[in-house]
Structure formats: structure tokens, C-alpha cells
Amino acid sequence: MKNQQIEIIFARKPRGVSKRIQSKTWSRWSHVAIIDGDYVIQAIGIPPVKLALVLLGIINNSTKLGGVKKTPLKEFLNSYKETRRAYIYGDIEIARQMIDVVMYDAWGIVGLFLNRRIDCDEKMTCAKMIWLCHSSTRDSFAHRATPQRILEISSDVRHEEVINYV
Numbered sequence: 001m002k003n004q005q006i007e008i009i010f011a012r013k014p015r016g017v018s019k020r021i022q023s024k025t026w027s028r029w030s031h032v033a034i035i036d037g038d039y040v041i042q043a044i045g046i047p048p049v050k051l052a053l054v055l056l057g058i059i060n061n062s063t064k065l066g067g068v069k070k071t072p073l074k075e076f077l078n079s080y081k082e083t084r085r086a087y088i089y090g091d092i093e094i095a096r097q098m099i100d101v102v103m104y105d106a107w108g109i110v111g112l113f114l115n116r117r118i119d120c121d122e123k124m125t126c127a128k129m130i131w132l133c134h135s136s137t138r139d140s141f142a143h144r145a146t147p148q149r150i151l152e153i154s155s156d157v158r159h160e161e162v163i164n165y166v
Helices: 016-025 048-055 073-079 092-098 106-114 126-133 139-144 147-153 159-165
Strands: 004-012 031-036 039-044 067-072 082-090
Touching (some): 004 073, 004 147, 016 147, 031 126, 039 126, 067 073, 067 092, 082 126, 082 147, 092 126, 126 139
Antiparallel strands (some): 004 082
């Protein structure tokens, strides 16, 4: 397992599901992703109408609907006008291996709102993906990961900045 510094980015939108997630998790942020060069690795949610169809079993969940994706950083920043960067230690390869393979955890997001554990270990939400990459967190608690909890275990200082400061 590699233990290197990983740059992450928190984001939020001023309305909709973003506001509900912020309220439910007592966080300023509703989304978190990993910066990987000129891209971000993120777990993208399923659009609301299709999410309802997945939850009702009318359509099958798939990586085409939502899941771990690699998105150009510029496109990400255009989608979220308010962002904040931070750093964690961990293994970015874990997230890279999930790209276009791991589906979005539709039940996990419902469980967040119901205060119930009804998530699926093999599927991802944005915070769960970051949690699993972090080197100092227990995988068994990944289902409880939220952007706020990720913020609490992150640092605002890049490692090189600490070395240069000392």
C-alpha cells in the first residue's frame, strides 16, 4: 500500500441535492473528489429520475448511469463554482482502479437520508471512495464517510510546504 499525499477537492452547488447533503451532514460541502493531474476522479451520482427507477428495480444500476469516473479538472470546476482543496495521505491507485468499473451506491445515498445502513460495499459514493483511499481510516467505517468527515481528516497544507516552512 502506497502512502503518498493525495490532493482532494471539495465542492458544492447552491441548491437541490447538494443543499440537502450539506444540511444532512452538517457540512459546507456536498461533494469530494481526487485531483489526478489535469483530471479528477469522482463518484458521480445517478440523475434523480433514473435513481428512482433504479431503487424501484425498474432499471438496473450500471456505470453508465453513475459511478467512479475520470473527469477533466476544468469541466469539474465549471460544474462547481465553489470549491476547496485539501490533502490526505493514502493510495491513489485504489481510486484509479475503480474508474469505469465501480457503480454509484444508490442505496447508500438513500441510507444517508434515512440514517440507516443500507449501502453496498462494492458500490461508491464520493466520500466513500476517498475514505477507502486514505491510509489512516478503517475500511469498515467507509459507509459512514461524508464530505464533512473527509474534511476533518484532511490537511490544508501540502507536504512540500511543511518541509519548506520548517
